[in-house]
Amino acid sequence: MKTAIPAPLLLIVAVLSLSSCETMQSAADIATVIGQSTGTITQSQAESIRKTTKAVARSAEEFTPEQEYYIGRTVGAVVLTKYRAYDNSRANAYTNVLGQTLAQASDLPSTFGGYHFLILDSDEINAFATPSGLVFVTRGLLRCCRSEDALAAVLAHEVGHVQLRHGMQAIEKARVTEALTTIAAESAKTLGSREVAELTRTFEGAITDITNTMINKGYARSQEYEADHAALTILKRVGYDPGGLTEMLTVMKRNLKPGGVDFAKTHPSPDDRIVRIRAGSADAAAVRPPASRQARFQQAMERI
Protein backbone atom coordinates (compact mmCIF):
# COMPACT_ATOMS: atom_id res chain seq x y z
CA MET A 1 0.00 0.00 0.00
CA LYS A 2 1.20 3.47 -0.93
CA THR A 3 1.79 5.68 2.10
CA ALA A 4 3.21 8.83 0.50
CA ILE A 5 1.13 11.98 1.09
CA PRO A 6 -0.20 13.41 -2.20
CA ALA A 7 1.22 16.83 -3.13
CA PRO A 8 -2.16 18.66 -3.27
CA LEU A 9 -2.85 17.47 0.27
CA LEU A 10 0.45 18.97 1.39
CA LEU A 11 -0.45 22.22 -0.36
CA ILE A 12 -3.79 22.39 1.45
CA VAL A 13 -2.16 21.70 4.80
CA ALA A 14 0.44 24.39 4.05
CA VAL A 15 -2.27 26.91 3.20
CA LEU A 16 -4.19 26.07 6.38
CA SER A 17 -1.21 26.33 8.64
CA LEU A 18 -0.47 29.83 7.47
CA SER A 19 -3.63 31.52 8.58
CA SER A 20 -6.81 31.18 10.54
CA CYS A 21 -8.68 33.68 8.42
CA GLU A 22 -12.06 32.97 6.87
CA THR A 23 -10.72 33.66 3.39
CA MET A 24 -8.28 30.82 3.84
CA GLN A 25 -11.26 28.51 4.10
CA SER A 26 -12.33 29.32 0.56
CA ALA A 27 -8.75 28.86 -0.63
CA ALA A 28 -8.69 25.45 1.02
CA ASP A 29 -12.12 24.60 -0.44
CA ILE A 30 -10.84 25.30 -3.94
CA ALA A 31 -7.68 23.28 -3.33
CA THR A 32 -9.80 20.43 -1.95
CA VAL A 33 -12.05 20.41 -5.01
CA ILE A 34 -9.00 20.33 -7.30
CA GLY A 35 -7.46 17.51 -5.28
CA GLN A 36 -10.68 15.54 -5.49
CA SER A 37 -11.24 16.11 -9.21
CA THR A 38 -7.70 15.08 -10.10
CA GLY A 39 -8.18 11.95 -8.06
CA THR A 40 -5.26 12.66 -5.74
CA ILE A 41 -7.53 12.71 -2.69
CA THR A 42 -10.60 10.63 -1.95
CA GLN A 43 -14.12 11.78 -1.09
CA SER A 44 -13.65 10.97 2.60
CA GLN A 45 -10.28 12.74 2.73
CA ALA A 46 -11.94 15.78 1.16
CA GLU A 47 -14.74 15.73 3.75
CA SER A 48 -12.33 15.52 6.62
CA ILE A 49 -10.23 18.38 5.22
CA ARG A 50 -13.34 20.55 4.90
CA LYS A 51 -14.24 19.79 8.52
CA THR A 52 -10.72 20.55 9.76
CA THR A 53 -10.64 23.80 7.82
CA LYS A 54 -13.85 24.86 9.47
CA ALA A 55 -12.37 24.09 12.87
CA VAL A 56 -9.09 25.87 12.11
CA ALA A 57 -10.70 29.00 10.75
CA ARG A 58 -11.71 30.43 14.13
CA SER A 59 -9.88 33.26 15.79
CA ALA A 60 -10.09 35.10 19.09
CA GLU A 61 -11.58 38.11 17.26
CA GLU A 62 -14.79 36.11 16.87
CA PHE A 63 -15.64 36.40 20.55
CA THR A 64 -18.21 39.14 21.02
CA PRO A 65 -17.21 42.17 23.15
CA GLU A 66 -19.61 40.82 25.78
CA GLN A 67 -17.72 37.51 25.99
CA GLU A 68 -14.40 39.35 26.05
CA TYR A 69 -15.77 41.39 28.97
CA TYR A 70 -16.54 38.29 31.05
CA ILE A 71 -13.08 36.90 30.30
CA GLY A 72 -11.57 40.25 31.37
CA ARG A 73 -13.50 40.39 34.65
CA THR A 74 -12.27 36.96 35.73
CA VAL A 75 -8.68 37.65 34.62
CA GLY A 76 -8.88 40.80 36.77
CA ALA A 77 -10.19 38.84 39.75
CA VAL A 78 -7.33 36.33 39.35
CA VAL A 79 -4.78 39.18 39.28
CA LEU A 80 -6.34 40.31 42.58
CA THR A 81 -5.72 36.89 44.17
CA LYS A 82 -1.98 37.59 43.72
CA TYR A 83 -1.91 41.34 44.43
CA ARG A 84 -3.74 43.50 46.97
CA ALA A 85 -5.70 46.54 45.81
CA TYR A 86 -4.26 49.87 47.00
CA ASP A 87 -7.22 51.47 48.72
CA ASN A 88 -6.36 55.15 48.21
CA SER A 89 -9.38 56.83 46.67
CA ARG A 90 -7.60 60.02 45.63
CA ALA A 91 -4.81 58.21 43.76
CA ASN A 92 -7.26 55.77 42.15
CA ALA A 93 -9.66 58.54 41.11
CA TYR A 94 -6.81 60.52 39.52
CA THR A 95 -5.52 57.42 37.71
CA ASN A 96 -9.02 56.76 36.35
CA VAL A 97 -9.62 60.28 35.03
CA LEU A 98 -6.25 60.20 33.28
CA GLY A 99 -6.49 56.58 32.09
CA GLN A 100 -10.07 56.73 30.85
CA THR A 101 -9.33 59.97 28.95
CA LEU A 102 -6.36 58.29 27.24
CA ALA A 103 -8.46 55.22 26.41
CA GLN A 104 -11.03 57.43 24.67
CA ALA A 105 -8.30 58.57 22.27
CA SER A 106 -7.18 55.01 21.47
CA ASP A 107 -8.29 53.04 18.42
CA LEU A 108 -10.55 51.00 20.73
CA PRO A 109 -12.35 53.64 22.78
CA SER A 110 -15.43 51.48 23.35
CA THR A 111 -15.19 48.13 25.07
CA PHE A 112 -18.25 46.32 26.43
CA GLY A 113 -17.83 47.48 30.02
CA GLY A 114 -15.40 50.38 29.48
CA TYR A 115 -11.90 51.00 30.82
CA HIS A 116 -11.26 51.03 34.57
CA PHE A 117 -7.97 51.45 36.45
CA LEU A 118 -6.75 50.25 39.85
CA ILE A 119 -3.48 50.67 41.74
CA LEU A 120 -1.98 47.52 43.28
CA ASP A 121 -0.30 47.68 46.67
CA SER A 122 3.02 46.17 45.63
CA ASP A 123 6.64 47.33 45.39
CA GLU A 124 7.09 45.26 42.25
CA ILE A 125 7.35 47.17 38.97
CA ASN A 126 4.38 45.66 37.23
CA ALA A 127 1.16 46.29 35.29
CA PHE A 128 -1.60 44.16 33.79
CA ALA A 129 -4.34 44.88 31.28
CA THR A 130 -7.21 42.44 30.84
CA PRO A 131 -9.29 41.97 27.70
CA SER A 132 -12.06 44.59 27.61
CA GLY A 133 -10.08 47.12 29.65
CA LEU A 134 -9.40 46.47 33.34
CA VAL A 135 -5.95 47.97 33.95
CA PHE A 136 -3.81 47.36 37.05
CA VAL A 137 -0.58 49.21 37.93
CA THR A 138 1.61 48.63 40.98
CA ARG A 139 2.84 51.35 43.32
CA GLY A 140 6.35 50.27 42.31
CA LEU A 141 5.63 51.23 38.70
CA LEU A 142 4.00 54.52 39.72
CA ARG A 143 7.22 55.38 41.58
CA CYS A 144 8.97 55.29 38.19
CA CYS A 145 6.84 58.25 37.09
CA ARG A 146 8.10 61.76 37.75
CA SER A 147 5.31 63.59 35.91
CA GLU A 148 1.72 63.21 34.70
CA ASP A 149 3.11 62.79 31.18
CA ALA A 150 5.17 59.79 32.37
CA LEU A 151 2.16 58.26 34.15
CA ALA A 152 0.10 58.88 31.01
CA ALA A 153 2.73 56.88 29.07
CA VAL A 154 2.42 53.92 31.49
CA LEU A 155 -1.38 53.90 31.25
CA ALA A 156 -1.40 54.43 27.47
CA HIS A 157 0.95 51.43 27.06
CA GLU A 158 -1.58 49.26 28.94
CA VAL A 159 -4.47 50.66 26.88
CA GLY A 160 -2.34 49.68 23.87
CA HIS A 161 -2.34 46.03 25.03
CA VAL A 162 -6.16 46.14 25.29
CA GLN A 163 -6.56 47.85 21.92
CA LEU A 164 -4.27 45.29 20.24
CA ARG A 165 -6.09 42.41 22.01
CA HIS A 166 -2.86 40.87 23.29
CA GLY A 167 -4.67 39.17 26.16
CA MET A 168 -7.14 37.43 23.87
CA GLN A 169 -4.30 36.32 21.60
CA ALA A 170 -2.75 34.48 24.55
CA ILE A 171 -5.63 31.99 24.54
CA GLU A 172 -4.48 28.72 22.97
CA LYS A 173 -5.75 28.33 19.42
CA ALA A 174 -7.31 24.92 20.09
CA ARG A 175 -9.22 26.37 23.03
CA VAL A 176 -10.54 29.28 20.97
CA THR A 177 -11.90 26.82 18.42
CA GLU A 178 -13.34 24.58 21.12
CA ALA A 179 -15.08 27.51 22.81
CA LEU A 180 -16.47 29.04 19.63
CA THR A 181 -17.70 25.67 18.42
CA THR A 182 -19.50 24.98 21.71
CA ILE A 183 -20.99 28.48 21.71
CA ALA A 184 -22.18 28.15 18.11
CA ALA A 185 -23.76 24.77 18.84
CA GLU A 186 -25.72 26.08 21.79
CA SER A 187 -26.67 29.43 20.30
CA ALA A 188 -30.14 28.46 19.17
CA LYS A 189 -31.28 26.77 22.35
CA THR A 190 -31.21 27.27 26.08
CA LEU A 191 -28.09 25.97 27.82
CA GLY A 192 -28.34 22.72 29.73
CA SER A 193 -26.28 22.22 32.88
CA ARG A 194 -23.89 19.92 31.01
CA GLU A 195 -23.19 22.59 28.38
CA VAL A 196 -22.65 25.24 31.08
CA ALA A 197 -20.18 22.91 32.82
CA GLU A 198 -18.37 22.27 29.52
CA LEU A 199 -18.24 25.96 28.68
CA THR A 200 -17.01 26.80 32.20
CA ARG A 201 -14.14 24.31 31.80
CA THR A 202 -13.11 25.97 28.53
CA PHE A 203 -13.52 29.39 30.18
CA GLU A 204 -11.20 28.35 33.05
CA GLY A 205 -8.66 27.17 30.49
CA ALA A 206 -8.79 30.49 28.66
CA ILE A 207 -8.31 32.39 31.94
CA THR A 208 -5.26 30.24 32.76
CA ASP A 209 -3.79 30.83 29.27
CA ILE A 210 -4.12 34.59 29.68
CA THR A 211 -2.95 34.91 33.30
CA ASN A 212 0.03 32.60 32.65
CA THR A 213 1.16 34.79 29.77
CA MET A 214 0.38 38.08 31.48
CA ILE A 215 1.78 37.33 34.94
CA ASN A 216 4.41 34.63 34.44
CA LYS A 217 5.72 34.45 30.89
CA GLY A 218 5.10 37.96 29.60
CA TYR A 219 3.92 38.87 26.12
CA ALA A 220 6.21 38.59 23.10
CA ARG A 221 8.80 41.37 22.89
CA SER A 222 7.23 42.47 19.61
CA GLN A 223 3.89 42.94 21.41
CA GLU A 224 5.57 45.16 24.01
CA TYR A 225 7.06 47.33 21.27
CA GLU A 226 3.64 47.49 19.59
CA ALA A 227 2.08 48.64 22.88
CA ASP A 228 4.81 51.32 23.21
CA HIS A 229 4.04 52.47 19.68
CA ALA A 230 0.30 52.62 20.43
CA ALA A 231 1.09 54.58 23.62
CA LEU A 232 3.04 57.24 21.67
CA THR A 233 0.10 57.70 19.27
CA ILE A 234 -2.38 58.03 22.15
CA LEU A 235 -0.15 60.52 24.01
CA LYS A 236 0.15 62.71 20.92
CA ARG A 237 -3.60 62.64 20.25
CA VAL A 238 -4.47 63.67 23.81
CA GLY A 239 -1.73 66.30 23.96
CA TYR A 240 0.81 64.75 26.34
CA ASP A 241 4.53 64.80 25.71
CA PRO A 242 5.50 61.43 24.16
CA GLY A 243 8.88 61.99 25.86
CA GLY A 244 7.05 60.95 29.05
CA LEU A 245 7.58 57.32 28.03
CA THR A 246 11.35 57.72 27.73
CA GLU A 247 11.45 59.66 30.99
CA MET A 248 9.58 56.86 32.80
CA LEU A 249 11.77 54.12 31.26
CA THR A 250 14.93 55.94 32.35
CA VAL A 251 13.75 55.93 35.97
CA MET A 252 12.54 52.33 35.63
CA LYS A 253 16.00 51.27 34.52
CA ARG A 254 17.39 52.56 37.82
CA ASN A 255 14.59 51.05 39.92
CA LEU A 256 14.44 47.56 38.39
CA LYS A 257 16.15 44.87 40.43
CA PRO A 258 17.98 42.19 38.42
CA GLY A 259 16.31 38.80 38.78
CA GLY A 260 12.97 40.33 39.80
CA VAL A 261 9.76 38.51 38.82
CA ASP A 262 8.20 41.73 37.51
CA PHE A 263 9.02 43.79 34.38
CA ALA A 264 12.63 42.61 34.87
CA LYS A 265 11.37 39.19 33.76
CA THR A 266 8.40 39.87 31.50
CA HIS A 267 9.44 42.95 29.49
CA PRO A 268 12.27 43.93 27.15
CA SER A 269 14.86 46.04 28.99
CA PRO A 270 14.13 49.78 29.36
CA ASP A 271 17.22 50.45 27.19
CA ASP A 272 15.89 48.31 24.33
CA ARG A 273 12.52 50.00 24.57
CA ILE A 274 14.10 53.47 24.55
CA VAL A 275 16.11 52.61 21.42
CA ARG A 276 12.91 51.52 19.62
CA ILE A 277 11.00 54.60 20.79
CA ARG A 278 13.77 56.92 19.57
CA ALA A 279 13.71 55.13 16.22
CA GLY A 280 10.05 56.16 16.17
CA SER A 281 11.32 59.74 16.68
CA ALA A 282 9.74 60.42 20.06
CA ASP A 283 11.06 63.60 21.59
CA ALA A 284 13.92 62.75 23.91
CA ALA A 285 14.12 66.22 25.44
CA ALA A 286 13.19 66.59 29.12
CA VAL A 287 9.48 66.67 29.83
CA ARG A 288 8.42 70.09 31.12
CA PRO A 289 4.78 70.00 32.18
CA PRO A 290 3.01 73.22 33.20
CA ALA A 291 3.01 73.93 36.95
CA SER A 292 -0.71 73.18 37.44
CA ARG A 293 -0.31 69.74 35.88
CA GLN A 294 2.78 68.91 37.93
CA ALA A 295 1.10 70.11 41.13
CA ARG A 296 -1.95 67.87 40.78
CA PHE A 297 0.26 64.91 39.84
CA GLN A 298 2.38 65.33 42.96
CA GLN A 299 -0.70 65.78 45.12
CA ALA A 300 -2.39 62.61 43.83
CA MET A 301 0.80 60.54 44.10
CA GLU A 302 1.79 61.97 47.48
CA ARG A 303 1.65 58.68 49.37
CA ILE A 304 2.77 56.40 46.53
Added chain:
Amino acid sequence: MQRFFKVLAAACCFLMLAGQAGSADTGKTLSVQVKEGQMRSTPSFLGALVAKPSYGDRVVVVEDRGAWKKVSARGVQGWMHTSSLTTKNIVLKAGAANVQTSATGGEIALAGKGFSEEVEKQYKNQNRNVDFTWVDRMERFRVSPEEMQAFLKQGQVVPAEGGAR
Protein backbone atom coordinates in the same frame (compact mmCIF):
# COMPACT_ATOMS: atom_id res chain seq x y z
CA MET B 1 6.02 32.56 -1.26
CA GLN B 2 5.67 32.41 2.49
CA ARG B 3 5.96 36.17 2.59
CA PHE B 4 3.09 36.41 0.10
CA PHE B 5 0.86 34.28 2.33
CA LYS B 6 1.82 36.31 5.38
CA VAL B 7 0.83 39.51 3.59
CA LEU B 8 -2.39 37.88 2.38
CA ALA B 9 -3.14 36.63 5.88
CA ALA B 10 -2.46 40.05 7.39
CA ALA B 11 -4.62 41.70 4.77
CA CYS B 12 -7.57 39.43 5.35
CA CYS B 13 -7.27 39.67 9.14
CA PHE B 14 -7.31 43.43 8.69
CA LEU B 15 -10.43 43.19 6.56
CA MET B 16 -12.10 41.03 9.20
CA LEU B 17 -11.37 43.60 11.90
CA ALA B 18 -12.39 46.38 9.59
CA GLY B 19 -15.66 44.50 9.04
CA GLN B 20 -17.02 46.52 11.92
CA ALA B 21 -15.71 49.67 10.24
CA GLY B 22 -16.54 49.28 6.56
CA SER B 23 -16.31 52.55 4.66
CA ALA B 24 -19.57 52.20 2.79
CA ASP B 25 -22.00 51.63 5.62
CA THR B 26 -24.27 54.58 4.83
CA GLY B 27 -27.88 53.45 4.94
CA LYS B 28 -27.01 50.28 6.84
CA THR B 29 -28.54 49.30 10.15
CA LEU B 30 -25.97 48.45 12.84
CA SER B 31 -26.31 47.27 16.45
CA VAL B 32 -24.72 48.68 19.59
CA GLN B 33 -22.34 45.99 20.89
CA VAL B 34 -21.32 47.57 24.21
CA LYS B 35 -23.22 47.93 27.49
CA GLU B 36 -23.62 51.67 27.11
CA GLY B 37 -23.03 53.35 23.76
CA GLN B 38 -21.83 56.93 23.41
CA MET B 39 -23.42 59.09 20.73
CA ARG B 40 -21.49 62.34 20.35
CA SER B 41 -22.11 65.74 18.79
CA THR B 42 -18.85 65.61 16.76
CA PRO B 43 -16.72 62.72 15.39
CA SER B 44 -14.13 63.05 18.16
CA PHE B 45 -13.38 61.56 21.57
CA LEU B 46 -14.01 65.03 22.95
CA GLY B 47 -17.45 65.45 21.37
CA ALA B 48 -20.27 66.14 23.84
CA LEU B 49 -22.62 63.23 24.58
CA VAL B 50 -26.02 63.54 22.92
CA ALA B 51 -27.36 60.05 23.74
CA LYS B 52 -26.40 56.75 25.36
CA PRO B 53 -27.93 53.96 23.27
CA SER B 54 -28.03 50.56 25.02
CA TYR B 55 -26.65 47.14 24.14
CA GLY B 56 -28.53 45.68 21.18
CA ASP B 57 -30.12 48.99 20.08
CA ARG B 58 -30.28 49.38 16.30
CA VAL B 59 -28.94 52.53 14.66
CA VAL B 60 -29.01 53.64 11.00
CA VAL B 61 -25.82 55.04 9.46
CA VAL B 62 -26.41 58.42 7.79
CA GLU B 63 -22.77 59.42 7.25
CA ASP B 64 -19.46 57.60 7.25
CA ARG B 65 -16.17 59.17 8.27
CA GLY B 66 -13.39 56.66 8.92
CA ALA B 67 -13.77 55.12 12.35
CA TRP B 68 -16.74 57.35 13.12
CA LYS B 69 -20.29 56.89 11.88
CA LYS B 70 -23.01 59.46 12.10
CA VAL B 71 -26.04 57.45 13.12
CA SER B 72 -29.69 57.98 13.77
CA ALA B 73 -31.75 56.22 16.43
CA ARG B 74 -35.09 57.11 17.97
CA GLY B 75 -35.07 60.52 16.32
CA VAL B 76 -31.63 61.46 17.66
CA GLN B 77 -28.55 61.83 15.47
CA GLY B 78 -24.92 61.73 16.55
CA TRP B 79 -21.48 60.24 15.99
CA MET B 80 -20.49 56.81 17.28
CA HIS B 81 -17.08 55.11 17.12
CA THR B 82 -17.11 51.85 15.13
CA SER B 83 -15.68 49.92 18.10
CA SER B 84 -19.12 50.23 19.71
CA LEU B 85 -21.04 48.98 16.64
CA THR B 86 -21.47 45.69 14.82
CA THR B 87 -23.16 44.57 11.63
CA LYS B 88 -24.53 41.58 13.56
CA ASN B 89 -28.08 41.66 14.79
CA ILE B 90 -27.88 41.31 18.56
CA VAL B 91 -30.73 39.32 20.04
CA LEU B 92 -31.16 40.06 23.70
CA LYS B 93 -33.56 37.28 24.57
CA ALA B 94 -32.59 33.80 23.50
CA GLY B 95 -35.35 31.51 22.25
CA ALA B 96 -37.05 34.15 20.09
CA ALA B 97 -39.07 32.61 17.26
CA ASN B 98 -36.78 33.86 14.50
CA VAL B 99 -33.57 32.67 16.11
CA GLN B 100 -33.72 29.09 14.88
CA THR B 101 -33.94 30.07 11.22
CA SER B 102 -31.68 33.10 11.19
CA ALA B 103 -28.86 31.79 13.33
CA THR B 104 -26.60 30.88 10.44
CA GLY B 105 -23.12 32.19 9.95
CA GLY B 106 -22.07 35.34 11.73
CA GLU B 107 -25.24 37.32 11.10
CA ILE B 108 -26.56 37.10 14.59
CA ALA B 109 -25.14 37.38 18.08
CA LEU B 110 -27.07 36.24 21.09
CA ALA B 111 -26.54 38.39 24.12
CA GLY B 112 -25.79 36.52 27.32
CA LYS B 113 -24.60 33.42 25.45
CA GLY B 114 -21.21 31.77 25.51
CA PHE B 115 -18.91 33.26 28.13
CA SER B 116 -21.61 35.03 30.10
CA GLU B 117 -22.88 35.93 33.53
CA GLU B 118 -24.03 32.32 33.87
CA VAL B 119 -20.53 30.96 33.18
CA GLU B 120 -19.02 33.52 35.57
CA LYS B 121 -21.44 32.35 38.27
CA GLN B 122 -20.44 28.73 37.72
CA TYR B 123 -16.75 29.73 37.76
CA LYS B 124 -17.25 31.55 41.08
CA ASN B 125 -18.90 28.47 42.57
CA GLN B 126 -15.91 26.36 41.61
CA ASN B 127 -13.24 28.92 42.55
CA ARG B 128 -14.30 30.33 45.90
CA ASN B 129 -10.82 31.84 46.48
CA VAL B 130 -11.29 34.20 43.52
CA ASP B 131 -12.91 37.35 44.89
CA PHE B 132 -14.68 39.74 42.48
CA THR B 133 -15.29 42.53 45.05
CA TRP B 134 -12.59 44.86 43.71
CA VAL B 135 -13.45 44.09 40.08
CA ASP B 136 -17.02 45.24 40.83
CA ARG B 137 -15.67 48.32 42.63
CA MET B 138 -13.41 49.13 39.68
CA GLU B 139 -16.36 49.09 37.32
CA ARG B 140 -17.92 51.84 39.39
CA PHE B 141 -14.92 54.14 38.67
CA ARG B 142 -16.65 56.08 35.92
CA VAL B 143 -15.53 59.35 34.39
CA SER B 144 -17.93 61.54 32.39
CA PRO B 145 -16.88 63.37 29.18
CA GLU B 146 -17.36 66.65 31.07
CA GLU B 147 -14.88 65.54 33.78
CA MET B 148 -12.39 64.56 31.07
CA GLN B 149 -12.73 67.96 29.40
CA ALA B 150 -12.25 69.79 32.69
CA PHE B 151 -9.25 67.61 33.57
CA LEU B 152 -7.50 68.36 30.26
CA LYS B 153 -8.23 72.06 30.57
CA GLN B 154 -7.01 72.31 34.16
CA GLY B 155 -3.75 70.54 33.25
CA GLN B 156 -3.32 72.62 30.08
CA VAL B 157 -3.32 69.48 27.96
CA VAL B 158 -4.20 70.47 24.40
CA PRO B 159 -5.47 67.58 22.25
CA ALA B 160 -4.38 67.15 18.65
CA GLU B 161 -7.05 67.35 15.96
CA GLY B 162 -9.03 64.23 15.14
CA GLY B 163 -8.60 61.94 18.11
CA ALA B 164 -9.53 58.27 17.88
CA ARG B 165 -9.39 56.79 14.44
